[in-house]
Amino acid sequence: MIAIIDYNAGNITSVARALQNIGQDFLITDNTKKLDSASHVIFPGVGAAGEAMVYLREKKLDEWLKRWFATGKPLMGICLGTQIILDYSEENDTSCIGLIAGETKRFPDKLMSGNEGLKIPQMGWNSVRLLRRHPVFDDVSPAAEFYFVHSYYPAPADEAAILGVTEYGMTFCSVLAKDNLVAMQFHPEKSGRPGLQILKNFCAWRLS
Amino acid sequence: MISKRIIPCLDVRDGKLTKGIKFKGNVDIGDPVEAAREYYEQGADEIVFYDITASSDKRNIMIDVVRRVAETIFIPFSVGGGIRNLDDMRNVIHAGAEKVSVNSAAVENPQIIMQGAKAFGSQCVVLGMDVKQVDVSGRIPSGYEIVVHGGRIFTGIDALWWAKQAENLGAGEICLNSIDADGVQTGYELNLTRLISENVHIPVIASGGAGKPEHLADVLTKGKADAALIASMVHYRTYTIAEIKHYLSAKQIKTRLFW
Numbered sequence: 001m002i003a004i005i006d007y008n009a010g011n012i013t014s015v016a017r018a019l020q021n022i023g024q025d026f027l028i029t030d031n032t033k034k035l036d037s038a039s040h041v042i043f044p045g046v047g048a049a050g051e052a053m054v055y056l057r058e059k060k061l062d063e064w065l066k067r068w069f070a071t072g073k074p075l076m077g078i079c080l081g082t083q084i085i086l087d088y089s090e091e092n093d094t095s096c097i098g099l100i101a102g103e104t105k106r107f108p109d110k111l112m113s114g115n116e117g118l119k120i121p122q123m124g125w126n127s128v129r130l131l132r133r134h135p136v137f138d139d140v141s142p143a144a145e146f147y148f149v150h151s152y153y154p155a156p157a158d159e160a161a162i163l164g165v166t167e168y169g170m171t172f173c174s175v176l177a178k179d180n181l182v183a184m185q186f187h188p189e190k191s192g193r194p195g196l197q198i199l200k201n202f203c204a205w206r207l208s
Numbered sequence: 209m210i211s212k213r214i215i216p217c218l219d220v221r222d223g224k225l226t227k228g229i230k231f232k233g234n235v236d237i238g239d240p241v242e243a244a245r246e247y248y249e250q251g252a253d254e255i256v257f258y259d260i261t262a263s264s265d266k267r268n269i270m271i272d273v274v275r276r277v278a279e280t281i282f283i284p285f286s287v288g289g290g291i292r293n294l295d296d297m298r299n300v301i302h303a304g305a306e307k308v309s310v311n312s313a314a315v316e317n318p319q320i321i322m323q324g325a326k327a328f329g330s331q332c333v334v335l336g337m338d339v340k341q342v343d344v345s346g347r348i349p350s351g352y353e354i355v356v357h358g359g360r361i362f363t364g365i366d367a368l369w370w371a372k373q374a375e376n377l378g379a380g381e382i383c384l385n386s387i388d389a390d391g392v393q394t395g396y397e398l399n400l401t402r403l404i405s406e407n408v409h410i411p412v413i414a415s416g417g418a419g420k421p422e423h424l425a426d427v428l429t430k431g432k433a434d435a436a437l438i439a440s441m442v443h444y445r446t447y448t449i450a451e452i453k454h455y456l457s458a459k460q461i462k463t464r465l466f467w
Contacts, residue, residue: 119411125211125464143466149331167209190284192467
């Protein structure tokens with residue numbers, strides 16, 4: 001069973017609808033006992049790091065995520081769920097879960113004054129360059145683009161944790177992967193067919 | 209690099225499209241969910257629904273439309289029209305829209321932008337602005353004035369001031385509609401679009417005036433818009449979204465070409 005962690009942070013129903021569309025059963029819960037019985041866990045999220053961490057700590061879901069990661073079973077982070085698996089986020093000066101060493105940083109203001117006059121947040125479709133093969137990205141065309149909405153980006157300490165990068169006035173890590181964890185800054189549930197393929201691949205991901 | 213977004217806009221009244229949309233052959237699509245599905249398949253990057261339902265007791269029909277759209281398409285979409293308060297915003301977002309757009313309600317009560325941003329996040333709150341060109345004056349230094357009720361009522365609010373104000377209040381995006389250019393299909397209001405886009409840090413969707421792919425090319429380059437709203441030019445099948453995107457691509461304007 002696929003479990004979506006419910007922690008009062010936004011886009012949980014859109015992830016659920018996408019799973020429905022690909023014919024995948026799932027449960028949405030914040031109950032750690034129920035989460036324990038899952039085969040795969042999705043950690044989504046839209047919102048601010050500070051508030052999200054307060055809620056997760058209250059429900060002891062931060063500790064639960066560490067235990068889950070250690071079991072070696074598949075875990076997927078989406079957007080805010082990706083940012084707060086690092087140690088720290090500049091957003092609200094927040095100490096985070098720390099599954100992966102590193103920080104979540106704000107896009108520098110200089111992006112907005114450059115020739116391209118970029119906006120913060122980045123809102124829209126952008127591509128991802130994968131640095132290596134990963135089963136969750138199988139059958140996803142390199143020409144595919146994904147829907148991003150964010151002002152902060154993950155910056156893992158260890159480059160080996162970077163699976164994919166994206167250009168937005170700078171090169172940033174848009175997909176993290178380490179062992180049984182894959183985590184993306186974009187929203188696969190809002191990225192059309194390529195996004196649905198990623199969710200399908202994740203649900204079928206078996207680690208030996 | 210980020211792609212410029214092409215966004216079809218669908219007007220809905222009492223749960224039905226106000227104008228039929230012609231697709232392959234002569235199929236007339238009057239169902240907003242079907243039309244959204246078609247545009248999703250055609251490569252729309254996002255969809256905007258504008259609800260012009262007049263009577264408030266029929267508004268829950270739109271909520272049902274939103275719910276069905278959310279089960280059918282997997283790209284972002286927004287809903288505007290008749291959003292008066294936080295409850296209206298919540299209903300639309302809980303039904304599955306990514307974004308909700310406020311227009312005249314924000315003019316009357318700017319705090320609704322802040323309340324919406326606090327409750328759902330800035331990325332959910334789009335400020336819709338209807339703008340008319342007027343003489344430059346002390347009151348309207350930019351020469352562009354905010355109008356409401358379909359352009360019938362002048363508010364005395366300067367469009368540039370209002371755009372900056374909305375950004376400060378927490379709006380995540382601006383949908384900028386030129387009433388002068390709207391429906392004429394002779395091109396977007398480039399000066400207005402550029403003025404607003406250069407002076408805020410949030411994305412700007414240009415609206416009003418699209419008739420040909422060249423118009424989109426102009427507003428996305430000279431007008432510095434981040435996205436372009438289109439209606440008639442695709443509803444009547446004069447162009448497909450793919451044709452527009454390939455035209456833009458030939459002009460070195462990056463759009464999402466794979467879906």
